[in-house]
Amino acid sequence: MINIIVAGPRGKMGSEALRLIKQTENYHLVGCIDRKNEGMNVSDLEGLPNLDAPIFTDAEIAFQEAGADVLIDLTSPEAGYTHTRLALENGVRPVVGTSGFSDEQLTDIQRLTEQKELGAVIAPNFAVGAVLMMQFAKWAAKYFPDVEIIEKHHDQKLDAPSGTAVKTAKLIEQVRESKKQGHPEEKETLAGARGADEDGMKIHSVRLPGLIAHQEVIFGGTGQGLTIKHDSYHRQSFMSGVKLAVDQVQKVNAFVYGLENLLE
Incomplete structure (x- = not known):
């Protein structure tokens, strides 16, 4: 079983990630990071899959309390960078589909990945x-x-x-x-x-x-x-790549930039 936190569950990409988790047998949603709806449950929000997982507005608390193995972040460059760093600092492996990171940010994430000996996947495109x-x-x-x-x-x-x-x-x-x-x-x-x-x-x-x-x-x-x-x-086109990254990030202890590095 892979325990997953999703950042931005109400977004178009985030909600697709929730549907991926719901239909994948060995995936388990343990929490979501959202700008609002603190204390609510994913199942309480209209239009989202019926998943029993709490919503956190504080990302660090989410990583400390939810018991996640993997973060899926498909938000914005600013939020994605913050979430990625917090995930690694708390022993959670990030899978990030947010584009727009600077070279300095990518270097920083790679350094932190090596320091924590964790896998991390950042892909400009998951299709x-x-x-x-x-x-x-x-x-x-x-x-x-x-x-x-x-x-x-x-x-x-x-x-x-x-x-x-x-x-x-x-x-x-x-x-x-x-x-x-x-x-x-x-x-x-x-x-x-x-x-x-x-x-x-x-x-x-x-x-x-x-x-x-x-x-x-x-x-x-x-x-x-x-x-x-x-x-x-359709945004479903990105989910096969997200699934590949979630499965593979568990098996590597390195920084991976680009989905092509996970394809055989």
């Missing part, structure tokens, strides 16, 4: 298809060094570009020689028109209602083009 898209893009970049990334998300997403887009660019950088793309005298007549610049690659962020999570990696070569694309049409 297995998105992870494969990133790996295919890295492979393609060996042969197509001219590349642009377009990521599209719902209009309530706080960070831009997405963690998936940044992770994709970082993977491409491992195999692509640094180069500035486009005409050397190119000028933006409207600031920002060409998108963010990462090692000469351009990253474009789209935010519109109705979208979930979508990304295209577009490669251009002489006389040809290649587009690698992934779409998440």
Whole structure:
């Protein structure tokens, strides 16, 4: 049995995590971390699965009292970072799907993971298809060094570009020689028109209602083009990756950044 705390149970991703726990035989919800509803039970909240677990507004008390093995955090960069540190300090293994962590925060979490000798998984994207898209893009970049990334998300997403887009660019950088793309005298007549610049690659962020999570990696070569694309049409698409991470974080005593490091 794996005892789990979920942060942000009322959020769209958090509520999907609760449904995953309810339908998985060896998962047991022992508590939730929420900004309100202290002292209430998950089963008391309308629209959430009928699970018997207390709600805590104080994350540290939750980790001290709930008896959790794993934290699932799919909240925001600020809350996710705080929850991850508190989890590790209290012997709980974090599985975090929040994008937007800085390099300094990731380094700090890795240091704490090593200090506590615990497993921790942080993944910019838990959709297995998105992870494969990133790996295919890295492979393609060996042969197509001219590349642009377009990521599209719902209009309530706080960070831009997405963690998936940044992770994709970082993977491409491992195999692509640094180069500035486009005409050397190119000028933006409207600031920002060409998108963010990462090692000469351009990253474009789209935010519109109705979208979930979508990304295209577009490669251009002489006389040809290649587009690698992934779409998440429902937040259920992320749950297979969350389950994989929850199962695997129990077996490792190291910091894992990116779901691809858990795939065979």
